[in-house]
Amino acid sequence: MTDQLLLGIDTGGTYTDAVLYSETAGVVARAKALTTRYDLAVGISGAVEAVLEEAGAAISSIALVSLSTTLATNALVEGQGGRAGLVMVGFGPEDLKRDGLADALGNDPVLFLPGGHDVHGNERTLDMTALDEALPELSRTVSSFAVAGYFAVRNPAHEERVRERIRAVSQLPVTCSHELTSKLGGPRRALTTLLNARLVSMIDRLIGACEDYLDRRGIHVPMMVVRGDGALIAAAEARLRPIETILSGPAASLVGARHLTGLDDAVVSDIGGTTTDVAVLDGGRPKLDAEGAVVGGYRTMVEAVAMRTYGLGGDSEVRIGDRGLKASLDLGPRRFLPLSLASAQHPGAIVPVLERQLRSPHAGRHDGRFAVRTGVPERLASGLLAQEQALYERIGAVPLPLDGLLMSTLQRATLDRLVARGLVHICAITPSDALHVLGGQEQWDAEAARLGLELAARMKDGSGRPIADGAEGLARRIVDRLTRQSSDVILAACLADDGIGAAGPANALFVDHALHRLPGIVQFRVSLDRPLVGLGASAPVYYPDIAGMLGARSVIPEDAGVANAVGAVVGQVRAAVTVFVTMPEEGIFFVGGAGDSVRLTEEEAAFSLARERALSAALHAARANGADEPVVTLAEEVDAPEIEGRRKLIEARFTATASGRPRIASDA
Structure with a gap:
């Protein structure tokens, strides 16, 4: 074969899938192997060797490798992950009560340090005495650290100083909250950072196992990982921000479903070994969750497809x-x-x-x-x-x-x-x-x-x-119970998407009557306004009955069992950067994000610098993530109400988004 091939790999809780994809011929070959938790490289090599054999393809024909995974999603749904130490700078114990942070923390250790910044980035005094006293012992009982500073998205200096101190003593991975999100909301930012720290070793092992195998086989090409919003990022970036790979597998399956079926409007349900993931395609695009992905009961600050993940699967x-x-x-x-x-x-x-x-x-x-x-x-x-x-x-x-x-x-x-x-x-x-x-x-x-x-x-x-x-x-x-629970979760996801989440099948008697077609003077029926796309290896067994229960047309594409791996190779690289401008006092404009904080005396000069920074940083991030000739767009939000007849700037946000197809080996 002379056509350049893209290798897609999806590592799930039970199976590792591989596909070889040609941009001219589509899916050329597909294969599965059991996911091997003790050594992920075994499952990866089993799937890739099988797909290469099926296609009769030479190693030299592979131009790109792209990886999606449900391991991070599964870990959060099942309450798993490494033990992480949380360091809160400028926060107090009462902040643990917000956004489910205390529940997420469980028995993992937490330290509170004086410090942090105000809304305009002005610093308070940082005291690391408690950290220095605790670090020697703490480093022996955790596998990673999470650092969240008060208003760190305005000024990350204290997070960075704490990170360097932890690294110097422990040599363990450290995640800072400002690296993951530019959004305000300290406790939820801390929660997102904590979950990221727990996932570091798991995703590091996965990417390392894949890289080691590819290196042994002489496959020296760019490697990408699917993010939770369906976009691709470079493997090195995914190692630093593994939280962005939560819903990676489901996002890849949604991209794959759109590609394999050609449907613009559909309900997509993917059943794996551990989870069932449900999402809606509208006008050919997956909906994104504006509030942040919810996984394992925790709402994070990670931008991801509006996918609802339930602990229901073949295993x-x-x-x-x-x-x-x-x-x-x-x-x-x-x-x-x-x-x-x-x-x-x-x-x-x-x-x-x-x-x-x-x-x-x-x-x-x-x-x-x-x-x-x-x-x-x-x-x-x-x-x-x-x-x-x-x-x-x-x-x-x-x-x-x-x-x-x-x-x-x-x-x-x-x-x-x-x-x-x-x-x-x-x-x-x-x-x-x-x-x-x-x-x-x-x-x-x-x-x-x-x-x-x-x-x-x-x-x-x-x-x-x-x-x-x-x-x-x-x-x-x-089997009947799985059919019914699957119908329940799909219906609950669709009702929530319609904004009527309270009428879920679990607490509405008429919905139960409708699903079971129970006899009665009053007849209830339920149906979906679009096809139900069933994905997963067992989709042909379950989804015809599930679609029948939901009054929907069942669509199960030929490559339903490897849709995630297909989605991994047909996606795009996308990077978004936000720079903000605030006015801490009359005539002073504070520019923060994508570089050192700057104070200017003219609003237009501050806005111009913010635009320039956002555009430049987004293009740089997209190229760093492997994008080939990225295209960039800019969105502006200015909150400046009139107060007593005078305009007052509260905050202006400039968000640049750069996107493009990944660079492949021949272009590198």
Whole structure:
């Protein structure tokens, strides 16, 4: 093949996908491999080698590599990530109560330092004594730091000084809030910075694994990463700002859906192993969330597609409520390792245990559940409590049944904390296992899936009857439940987009009647005004029924299973820079952003400098991110009301946006 090829890679929670794409011929080849958490390069190399073999393509034909991932999204949805130290400059403990910051912080350490700036960038006295005292010990218990300063977007000097002090002592990654956003709102900026710090090691490992593999194979071409708004950024920039890759995978899937279907208006739903992501295409463009992306219940300051992410997928935990007269069934939000997959990866470790448990006359509370290390580097297990460390040391690289591992309820809570840190997987029944029992999937160990579902089916409900009639009966209930929960989340996302989020399916009886076509004198029906595009490897299995329940036309493109990887290579580089002007006192104009702060005495001179700075910085950022011949536009917002007959400048914002297709190897 002589055509230049673009290599798209998507690393999800379960699968790593790869596509080879030609700008003249479209998708040339596609392949999948299991994502390998212990060494991400294994999954990446498996997918890329398979796609190269399918296409019969030479290494020399690859001109660009672009990566999308759901790992950051999944980590936040599941409450995972590294332990980060938060340093708040100029804030107090009461600020933790705002914007969910205290909940997000959890048990991670926080330090408060005097300092910060006022709204015009004037500094208060910075005192780093508490930091100097805490750093030696703190550096041994966290994997990264987040620094948020009061009005740091007006003047980042104190954040930068704190960052340099932390780096000098700890040599650990440090994220400053002014590097991520130019928006005001200190606690939410601190929250965004904290989440970024937790993700640094994860995204660094992913990009490093991809770069190492490409280097070994002699693929020396530009490498891009998909951002949460669907734009591409250089891999080096993504390493510094991994928070921008939250919703990377979903954004790539939306770009891919538009490209693969040609639809201008659609509801796009992408089901993966861990999450279902729902977004709306309007007029051929994805909607952006003006307030910032919401992931895992936290609203960040990251600009991203208006995508709603739910903890529902093929590998979701099956939660069985056996207290009522009839057992209830719910899926998610945690991801479990399917028994069928665990057995395929560890032959002999799963099936004999399940058979032993089935021979017992009584169901055990931990039947069908195992624990196994995820295989992440040991340094990410820093800061474990004594009981966590003891349990972690007993869990190995081969799944261990919980009925032999856990001896008390307290240990169960300890295990849950190890899972939340991303150090341990729970192996148990999932919708993927249900599909193996029903014949909808067959790539892993169907026998392990059947035994696991048989064990679960013999649980008793409140009336003393088994919760299902054998493995197949339970499998059908699980698949039906996934169909219903998927319909619920898609409908909830669409209602919220229409501005009527309070009428969600979970709390509106008439919506429930409509979804189930229940009989009655009054007939309710629900339908979407546009097609439902189903993406994901299991989309052909689930989405025809989901679309039927929602009264929508089902569209499942041929490459639905690798839409993310397609979206990764057809996107554009885009960089936006905002420079602002304020008037701290009459006749003095403060210019901040994209460089050192400047004070001028003429408004027009300040505005002219702000425009020049924004345009220059946006072009520079786009080129640094690999854009080829970027085009730049400028938007201006001037807030200057008349007060007592005199015009008073409150704030002027100048936002330049530069965009272009990524530079490929032949242009480099």
